Amino acid sequence: MKILRLTTNVFKGLGKNKMRSFLMMVGVIIGIATLIVILSITQGANKKIMARINNFGPNAIMVHSGGGKMRGQIRGPSTVSMANLARKDLQNISSIEGVKIVSPFQLKMDMPIKYQSQFTTTTVMGVMPNWADAWKRGASKGDFIQTEDVELLKKVCVIGQTVKKELFPDSNPIGAELLIGKVKFRVQGILQKRGASPAGTDFDNLVIIPFSTASRRLMNQPKYIAMIRVIVDDPSHLKIISQQISQILRRNHHLASQEEDDFKLTSSTQIVKMIKSVSGTLHIFLLLIAGLSLLVGGIVIMNIMLISVSERKHEIGLRKAVGARSKDILLQFILESLVITLTGGILGFIVGILGVKIMEWVTNMPAVVSWEALALAFGFSFIVGIIFGVQPARKASRLDPVEALR
């Protein structure tokens, strides 16, 4: 009851000096707004990373043909033109302990496809039936590639949703015959939607055909395999199994110890590392700004409050004369500082969200505004209010009423 009265009194008092109150808030507003922006971007980025990892598969290893360095970005797929993985590699990898699925595939990008008068280009993959298990992605309509299709080199295909949209805007594609390059394929299924591929491209702009048909009829690569997707039993085994695959491939490819790999392995752990290293420095920089603004904001509040304690000596003396205890004065000044910082925190939160929305709109970066952000804004405002409010409040509460009233 008494604290409620005191709080209302504090609110009224601050309202009587709006300009000063606002100036005291500025630092907190900037600090909290920055914090919210960082948090939202980080969480947005994390969501994106998680989505990518999920699309990639948290327990998958991709074996790419061809070596070379890759820094700062996820390796795009290897195409048949650089295929150098052999059937023996495949067999040896299958026999590693902990390997559950080994799914080889051929791949060619930007292949022209045509249905009646509709053209488009797409990525074509020649796959084994276990591709569906390896990617956890089968046909949403019709049939996926069957063992028989591979054995008989059938000219059948399963198309992605983007391809369906391009070539069959309003007709049922199943059973239709389309041209991939110059070869006719019959559509026997539509792939489940997936969104972004591990490399970040449209994973629904895709046509899937039997592995054997791709190797011999379409891409002319009967001997080597472009890529192998390996699924392990547990994500914690990714590192060990990757090392084993690496050893096998180096041995099979007769690479001398000083020679570089002629293949490349990627897994979800690497994806996380790459994305984090890019965004990490930016976040540290922004966090520094947020921290500094809060610190400066707090110091500003403390100084203005210390000045105001001197200015308001008479008020403090009077309050004591009419019955305020030292702790009532202490409480009043801490409440003042808390009201300032918490109001600043709320305003900062609003400014931050506006900033996030604008950034989302301008840069197309996904951002997530969460309850944690609101809680953090409140938490930090509260802490700043207490830390920097205590000193002036103690000074005020310790004033001798007779001195103060003089």
Place this chain on the structure above:
Amino acid sequence: MNKIIQAKDITQIYRKNGAVTVKALQDVSVDIEKGEFAAIMGASGSGKSTLMNILGCLARPTGGEYFLDGENVNQLSDDDLAKIRNRKIGFVFQLFHLLPRTDSLENVELPLLYSDRSDITKLAQKALEVVGLADRIHHYPAELSGGQQQRVAIARALVNNPEIILADEPTGNLDSRAGLEVISVFQQLHAEGKTVILVTHSREIAEHANRIILIKDGRITGDERAQNPLNARDELESLPEETEVAQ
């Protein structure tokens, strides 16, 4: 006899930078009855304010004993003293000490903020009625004359219904008419049974009290009982009209 104030051998010594000491009060003993209207009169620097602050529990004496309403104040904690100031004492100061940018009502409500009373606004309105400012409750101090401001301050001193009103040079910043108006409020409060202690350097003002305690260089030098104190209301009526216009 009901002695509300019993001060025995009160001494107040100020030390300036450790070396020089000022004896603001020396062995001051005063008793004041409940319902008395007493003036404490003395020249500037004689120790009036020091004494008033001690009697009002705003300061602790360096020596002596002080009983307020039979209670030995020396032994109480600072928080207890604050409670006593809140419940038993109403202060009126020379400089009014009203909060700026705060209307009369809120100024008068201030002591209630530190009490357990719940009917804050009603009590504050009543107190403002007592001092004749019922029509000024939403005026800010800057919108009031000096006399009105001091009456708001008196209402603030009254609002908790204290036993004792302590006024330190309440007319010091007022012209004679406003001063008389303020004094007449004190006389009215005294008539209603309140104990009023008025600190002043002016004999003219002091003669409105029923008792004049003289103080000089920190010692009590006299204690007079007035049979026929001046009546501020009568004086106001006999004042020429123009003074009112001038104000």
